[in-house]
Amino acid sequence: MSETWWRGAAIYQVYLRSFADGNGDGTGDLAGLRARLAYLAELGIDAIWLNPWYPSPMADGGYDVADYRGVHPWFGTLAEAEAFIGEAHGLGIRIIVDVVPNHTSDRSEWFRAALAAGPGSPERERFWFRPGRGDAPPNDWKSIFGGPAWTRVPDGEWYLHLFAPEQPDFNWTHPEVVQEFLDVLRFWFDRGVDGIRVDSAAVLVKDPDAEPDGLDPYTDRDAVHEIYRGWRALADTYPGRVLVGEVWLPDQERLARYLRPDEMHTVFNFPFLGAPWDAGVLRGVIDDTFATLGPMGAPATWVLGNHDVTRPVTRYGRRDTSFDHADRKHLAPTDPVLGVRRARAAALLSLALPGGVYIYQGEELGLPEVEDLPDEMRQDPIWERSGRTDRGRDGCRVPLPWSGVEPPFGFGDAEPWLPQPAGWKELTVEAQLADPASMLELYREALRVRRAELGDGSLTWLPSEEGVLAFARDSGLRCVVNLGAAPVPVAGEVLLASGPLDGDGLLPPDTAVWLR
Ligand code: NOJ
Numbered sequence: 001m002s003e004t005w006w007r008g009a010a011i012y013q014v015y016l017r018s019f020a021d022g023n024g025d026g027t028g029d030l031a032g033l034r035a036r037l038a039y040l041a042e043l044g045i046d047a048i049w050l051n052p053w054y055p056s057p058m059a060d061g062g063y064d065v066a067d068y069r070g071v072h073p074w075f076g077t078l079a080e081a082e083a084f085i086g087e088a089h090g091l092g093i094r095i096i097v098d099v100v101p102n103h104t105s106d107r108s109e110w111f112r113a114a115l116a117a118g119p120g121s122p123e124r125e126r127f128w129f130r131p132g133r134g135d136a137p138p139n140d141w142k143s144i145f146g147g148p149a150w151t152r153v154p155d156g157e158w159y160l161h162l163f164a165p166e167q168p169d170f171n172w173t174h175p176e177v178v179q180e181f182l183d184v185l186r187f188w189f190d191r192g193v194d195g196i197r198v199d200s201a202a203v204l205v206k207d208p209d210a211e212p213d214g215l216d217p218y219t220d221r222d223a224v225h226e227i228y229r230g231w232r233a234l235a236d237t238y239p240g241r242v243l244v245g246e247v248w249l250p251d252q253e254r255l256a257r258y259l260r261p262d263e264m265h266t267v268f269n270f271p272f273l274g275a276p277w278d279a280g281v282l283r284g285v286i287d288d289t290f291a292t293l294g295p296m297g298a299p300a301t302w303v304l305g306n307h308d309v310t311r312p313v314t315r316y317g318r319r320d321t322s323f324d325h326a327d328r329k330h331l332a333p334t335d336p337v338l339g340v341r342r343a344r345a346a347a348l349l350s351l352a353l354p355g356g357v358y359i360y361q362g363e364e365l366g367l368p369e370v371e372d373l374p375d376e377m378r379q380d381p382i383w384e385r386s387g388r389t390d391r392g393r394d395g396c397r398v399p400l401p402w403s404g405v406e407p408p409f410g411f412g413d414a415e416p417w418l419p420q421p422a423g424w425k426e427l428t429v430e431a432q433l434a435d436p437a438s439m440l441e442l443y444r445e446a447l448r449v450r451r452a453e454l455g456d457g458s459l460t461w462l463p464s465e466e467g468v469l470a471f472a473r474d475s476g477l478r479c480v481v482n483l484g485a486a487p488v489p490v491a492g493e494v495l496l497a498s499g500p501l502d503g504d505g506l507l508p509p510d511t512a513v514w515l516r
Helices: 028-037 037-043 078-090 109-117 122-126 175-188 226-234 252-259 270-274 279-297 336-352 380-387 421-425 428-434 439-453
Strands: 008-015 049-050 093-097 150-152 158-160 195-197 242-245 302-304 356-360 457-460 468-473 478-481 494-497 511-515
Touching: 008 158, 008 439, 028 037, 028 078, 037 078, 037 356, 037 439, 049 195, 078 093, 093 175, 109 122, 150 457, 195 226, 226 242, 226 252, 252 279, 252 478, 270 279, 270 302, 279 457, 302 336, 336 439, 336 468, 336 478, 421 428, 428 439
Parallel strands: 008 049, 008 356, 049 093, 093 195, 195 242, 302 356
Antiparallel strands: 150 158, 457 468, 468 478, 478 511, 494 511
16 A cells, blocks of 8 residues: 555544444444444545544543543543554554644643642643742733633642643653653554644744744744654654644745655645635635645645534535634524535535545534534533633534434434434435435545545646636546536536536536536
């Protein structure tokens, strides 16, 4: 198998807690995932990225890692994880695990030792402990989840957490932190994982004592690159491994630096994910992507959603179709029919573009964002940290519907950890496999064609009318997406369409087609 498999891979993101529940406790787990591996193989994906599966108090859905070398009992055991990796490989599916280097859990051994050892101790040096300014925190930094980025401990010192207080930040100037993560990477590579998704990759380096110098005090500091050079050198000693950075940076020149040949292999394409349903904007993002990544020799990745953002079906049905963390537009009116039509077209667009593509679980079912979860069931720390003004990310993390006509829709035997809407009976895997016009069948067919002739390579834009994206791939396949208001003529053999064409070969608005 190719060592550069990731350049054109279709990667399916599994949010384990919500994928499938094998042991009947209402929470997804490895047993559930292993039982459904055949579904993913038949879907036609090349790899799975799993969100953190480590022991964790789950203050932030597992991004508060207590032990980087284990598996949370909710999900199973390390032995099961190893068996799962082997089974996936047997089906030709590669595995990417999530590593969270910016912060750990406040219940981790290192942080508990730091609390116990007290001010001035070497144990505290692995984190950012500081005295306050009187009763005020050491500086004015704000947490990304809301509120101050500092929490006071009983002996009076404060520690830094860019996210929740349960997620203390590591001090990356400390050699033991550097060594620890190299060791964690080795641990998982030795167990056969094919890649690492690097959480919050741009914020590891910070200096809370520095005078404000006009730069962001913790985002994208130059010294962060030294860390990834070390990681890449290690990854290069294992054949075919990939580092995938979660790097949210508006400045594409700065983003490109993470993809230098001795750093990460790929990063998620967040400008594409955030772009509105607008031909001009999307074409600009696509061109910028190639202009940014091309000189680095890195392939693009195409991303429509993940466990942190509003589901595409809901987003594309709104008046404002862009996504921005700062404003989730919760409960903004959405037209579900329009949203689905556009999400289908967006799927064919993203699957036709050169490079890798990510599919977040449930996208292939066209699941909407669940916007009416009862407030008391919300688990995302953003909800409380924002003073209950931002409803956060639970709405895209609702357990998948597999079969049947009522909750839990084959997810497991118990009530799921977040309630599923009754209307999901039409969106189950079972229902969609029986319907050739379903979103699932569109994904399956598109992934089949994609595997045969798309993936890595290049694109040639074709002349098109305003509001239309049209390009050809190296194999000769053409993709035409109509984002305009009027039908447009298309010619050629139709391989796949996101919706019916009008008579005389007219492609309706919000529809995409693959042609030969
Ligand atoms: C990014 C992850 O995707 C998100 O879910 C998490 O809350 C933050 N990083 C903090 O780890």
